[in-house]
Amino acid sequence: MPSEFRPVLNPVLSLKRGPQPTSVTGRGVTESNVRTERLGTQRNLLASRFASLRQSPPASHAGKILVAVHMFEDSLAPTHEPDALFRETLNTPLVAPLSDGYLAEVPLHALSNLEELVAHGTHVTVRATVSRIRDIKPYAIDDVLGRRSPERVWESAIQADGGHIFTAWLAPYADGSARESVARQLLELKDQGVILPLNNLVSITREPGSDADQLQVQASPASQSIVRAVREYRQNSYTKLQFIARDAGALVQLVASGAVFRIDPVRPVVAAEVPTAPDPERPVPDEQWQPIVGIIDGGLFARSYEPMVAWRAPSLVADVEANRTHGNRVASLAVHGSAWNPHLDLPDLTCRIGVAQAIAKELHGASTRPDFISYLRSVVARHHGDTKVWNLSFNEPVHGDDPLEMSELGHELRKIAREYGVLPIVSIGNIDSDNSQRLCPPADCEAALSVGGRNADGRAPGDACTVCLPGPGPDGLTKPELAWFSTLRGLGGTADTGSSYAAAVTSAVAAHTFHYLKSPTPDLVRALLINTSDRDVHDPRIGWGSPCNGAAMPWACPDGSVTMVWTADLRAGYWYYWDDIPIPPELVHNGKLKGRVALTAILDPVVSELGSANYFSTRLQVALQYTKPDGKTGNLAGSMKEDHAPEQEARAEWAKWNPIRHHAASIPNGRAFRGEKLRVCARVFGRDLYQHGVVNNSEISPSTVAFALTLSAPDSNESGSGIYNSVARQLGTYVESAVNDIEVSIEQ
Known part of the structure; x- marks a missing residue:
């Protein structure tokens, strides 16, 4: 039997039961939507703004101008989109989202009509819209340059x-x-x-x-x-x-x-820069059990690792300019990071690698962003069939005062990853003299698993590494998702610190998770790694913690727990319910629900090509629910407050538009309930649909969502495999092993 094979006692289960969809009735505009206390003031202000635009119009094209429509903070939710004024009444379209409103395309000849409409319009939709708009102004140079001076923008470019x-x-x-x-x-x-x-x-x-x-x-x-x-x-x-x-x-x-x-x-793409021990023996390649990690870095020049190279792409940077030290170290950690760091709790995994030499050691030799994006697309297109995980331990430097918008590099990486079905593992970046407060691209990539750094607490991951940058990302992205040891030994023998090295060892776990699952997708792999991490609440420096919590691999269920995974295509405008999740007896103590639950769901979102405000045009809302003693529905995991709280509060408190929903909760004192079933509910919402040629939710294409659900007994030693067997037995043919070549064996 190959040395890499590890029998899986309790493999993650694949849920085969489909959801029950329930349609949602839309809410129209009524008198309750009109903010009467400010309607009169806003009528006068907005009418004067349209008069000023008419008298002194900004630069126009074919008789049309672009104006910024700024909303009040209590009116940023999609339900208050001002289409009654700009689309339905005068066929004047909204064309782009802004951080506090919308960009509207207005014909010069319509300005008089708009002035009259906001001043005297009586229809309820017009009055509601006028009372919700804070101001209307030309889209100015400060808006285009992100509140930076032209000189500052100029100096920042390569x-x-x-x-x-x-x-x-x-x-x-x-x-x-x-x-x-x-x-x-x-x-x-x-x-x-x-x-x-x-x-x-x-x-x-x-x-x-x-x-x-x-x-x-x-x-x-x-x-x-x-x-x-x-x-x-x-x-x-x-x-x-x-x-x-x-x-x-x-x-x-x-x-x-x-x-x-x-x-x-445009800036250059550069690399983001323990106890002594003998160098480990180099592993022997085994194509059957060693998945491939694509390494986009400074190349691999160590001959001793050549047998582990599955493929080499043409080099983007010359050998004399390549960041050899960084490339060698990252490659060695992706191949067998645990062998280099036996003093830490890293899983004993071995990977082969693909090598793409693309990162220079000096700024003057670095490729520019356009070159790099073109190169990356070509390499991934060539090798995505056998290489599903790609390690990107490099970053594009930013300045701390740059606007927090989706980067071009992050957006383009997202397009490549989604098109070719691969998972980028990206380092969050390291602190430097220009930036100590925000992640560096492409760690803002929606489709990537971004990795921060943690110090070691003995053998286990501890607190946040102060060398590594924090999140969050733009538009409420909860980045990083994970963090791991950032001070590691690698090829060269000395210890070094940086988010690059945490990303490298995470890449190996992700590659093996892909390898073990029967029907893996990048989002399903991400969901499993997040769902088995060691934190319940997101932290801007270490995300939801480290994978392989309790030494269990993401594709296996440790004693005292059971994990189910599935994917589904969901249409916006419907609630979907998975009603028949059994409550195992191991989760019930003294008549109450007790233990820990975790639900992770990842949406493949519709995004704005502008990469500016409101990057995400669709969002996901999920919860794990139970029946209360009075017959009402309660939430075990997931508050569901995103749908009802004020928009700014929902964005700040619950990352409303983040495409990853991770809800974990411990129930130490028990929760009274009735019935025998739990249910998972999910719904997709849309906003700014005008960007995509869509008018309402019914026209949005179905969105793919990956789910991972874990139920854990309060005492894993007492439960053993009991909770796993209970759930598998009750679901019967509605579950099967999600892991290759493993049949679910249930103890009777």
Whole structure:
């Protein structure tokens, strides 16, 4: 039997029973939605704003302007979206979300009508909308630059021939003639030399019929990024532009043209930088039991690890510029981190690796973001069939005062991961002189498992590592999800500290979880790792803790617990119920529910291509519920308050729009109940649907959700496998092993 094979006594169970959907009746606008105490004031203010726009309009395109609609804090929920004023009445569309409202596309000829409507409109939807809008202003240079000065944005970008490199999101006009006007404006600025095209974007090419070994990284000469972006923009209002600006004044001129929505400086992609013991023996490759981790780093130059290399991609950075030390260390930890660190409680797992040499040791040799994204997409496209977990122990540096928006690198990594069905494991980043308070891209990637650092407390993970950066991420993202030992020995023999190393050992666990599960998905693997972590409440430095809590692997149920996993496609506008989760006798003591429960659900969300405010257009709400003695429904895990609390409170207290819902609760004193069943309920909600050509929830495509549910008896030693057997016996044919080549054996 291969050395890597480990029998699984109680494998995680796959729940085969489907949910019961229940439709939800929508609520219309009534007099109760009108804030009468401020209606008169807002009528006067908003009418004056439209009058000012009419008299001194900002830069327009094809007779249309973009205006920022700022809502009151109590009116940020999607139910207060001001479409009665901007869409239904005058066919003036909302085109983008802002952090405190919306961006609206307004024809100049409609300003008089809007002025009259807000001042004198009597319909309840108009009065409710006017009372909810705090202010209306032109979308200005401060908005485009994220409250940074043009000089600050200019200095933050990497240098290139003729200036500095930037990414711009073009003005998201819905009207085709307005986009055509913007396109002409951009080409004029290009011809005037105000903005210059970014040439030589890299790609991986292969001659037809050639082998993978003959793949080459090539530059695309004169790629003319401006011309290409203009061509795409004519068809797609949510288009990005890569360009070179000759000076800070060029940025001001570009913004003043009204052609852009957001500008971001492009920065280099760089690596984020114990007891002594003999170096471990190198493992022997075993393709059957050693999954592959793709390592995007400084390459692997240690010959002793060459047998563990499953594939090598063409190098993006030259050998002399590659961050060899970092690449070697991360690779050795992904292969067998426990062997390098026998003094710590790390699982004894071995992986093979794929090597993509893409990270330089110095800034001047580092690839730029556009080059790197193109390279990463090509490598993942080539190897996603056999490599499902990708370790990205590098970061794009940011400044502490940069706006907390979804990064281009995080968004593009999300698109790659979702398209190819892979799981990126990303380091949160390390503190430096410019930033000590927020994570670094691509740790803000929605589809990634972001990893922070923890110090060792003896052999176990302890408190947060002060070298590693904290979360959260943009738009309420609860990052990092996990954290693990950040001070580790690796190739080279000395101990070093950084989130890179915590990410490397987490990658190995994720790869083996993929390998063991029968029907794995990236979100299901993430859900299992989070669901078995050692914290009930999220912490901005260590997330929900460390995986392999209690030394159990994520695909196995330790004594005293049972875990069920499943995936489902859910339509917005329905409640879904899994009604028949049995209450095992091991969870009942003195007639009360007692023990611990954990429910993790991960949504594959619809997101905004603008990557700015309101990045997530869909959200998930879930709970594990029971029946109270009076017959009403109560929540064992999950408060369900997100749906009723004020929007700002729900975002701050319950991370309302975060696509990961993790609810864990211990019940030490017991909870009175009646009946024999628990149920899981779930619902998908939408917002800002105008960005996606959708009017209401019924038009949103079904959303895939991955679930993991764990029930734990209060005393694992007393329960043993009892709770596992009880649940498996009661569900019968509705569960099966979720693990490869394992049949569920139930003790009678």
